[in-house]
Amino acid sequence: MIDWAARREAAGAGIRLAKHVARMSDFSLATGGSEHTRRIFPMIGYVECGTVSGYARTISPLDILQRPIPSRWKLIPRMARSLLWSVAAPRADTTGWRTRRIDIDAVERIELPLPRPIPGRAVFERSAALFRHVLACPIVPIELYGMEKGGRIEGYFLLSYAPGQARIADMWIASPDPADWRVLVHAAVNQARSKRGLAELVVWSSDPSLSQILDRCGFHQRLGLPISLRPGNSVSVPRDIISVQMLDSDAFYLYFGGNELWT
Numbered sequence: 001m002i003d004w005a006a007r008r009e010a011a012g013a014g015i016r017l018a019k020h021v022a023r024m025s026d027f028s029l030a031t032g033g034s035e036h037t038r039r040i041f042p043m044i045g046y047v048e049c050g051t052v053s054g055y056a057r058t059i060s061p062l063d064i065l066q067r068p069i070p071s072r073w074k075l076i077p078r079m080a081r082s083l084l085w086s087v088a089a090p091r092a093d094t095t096g097w098r099t100r101r102i103d104i105d106a107v108e109r110i111e112l113p114l115p116r117p118i119p120g121r122a123v124f125e126r127s128a129a130l131f132r133h134v135l136a137c138p139i140v141p142i143e144l145y146g147m148e149k150g151g152r153i154e155g156y157f158l159l160s161y162a163p164g165q166a167r168i169a170d171m172w173i174a175s176p177d178p179a180d181w182r183v184l185v186h187a188a189v190n191q192a193r194s195k196r197g198l199a200e201l202v203v204w205s206s207d208p209s210l211s212q213i214l215d216r217c218g219f220h221q222r223l224g225l226p227i228s229l230r231p232g233n234s235v236s237v238p239r240d241i242i243s244v245q246m247l248d249s250d251a252f253y254l255y256f257g258g259n260e261l262w263t
Helices: 013-022 035-044 061-066 072-088 104-109 128-135 178-193 208-216
Strands: 027-031 047-058 098-102 142-149 152-162 165-173 200-205 220-231
Touching (some): 013 027, 047 208, 061 072, 098 178, 104 128, 152 178, 165 178, 178 208, 200 208, 208 220
Parallel strands (some): 165 200
Antiparallel strands (some): 027 220, 047 200, 047 220
16 A cells, blocks of 8 residues: 545544455555554554665765755764765675666566565565556666576666656576675675766665675665564465565655655
């Protein structure tokens, strides 16, 4: 459910609407929310089951200047911090891998390695139809890339572009090896760096192992949001770590036109 609101004078209307929507699927996911909304969640069956963190890596410190500046006295410290992060970030190494852009018309012809649950980690379903829908987004540009090794696509990442900011909306690689995941993240960094006007690349992680990989790839934690799930009648909230990415909410495309940089 991307958004939810009701008139204050219509008592119960919003709760009834939320319950109706929740019955349409096995789970309803909520990340963050206002203080008022989060007080309502337990009343309509949502269970808090983890946290998703937002990470940022500097792409171009100077491009911070291209965005509106809400506080001029903070500008110099922000520029200094971004420059320090940029210098300290490790160089991307994708030796042996090829990054291949996948257009909307080719999504269903290419066999992407889609997320699969593994012991201790639950994932949300992905499909070619979902990627086609996302790539047709009219709000922000979105690009899908496959990671190819030995002539076979082993992983993918999905980038969306808000003003001044690239976002890893979704990513997956069919490998438990952290080195392969670092290659995937570095490939996304390289792609973001090839675009003009981007100050930073951001991504979500609710998995401690992925968070460690992001840290080693030069990303810095900037925010944290609670994860809440409302299970359907025939299912229960998983006890595993729940892998939540920007694609699982409106975070991959939502922006308000001001200075929304994280660095």
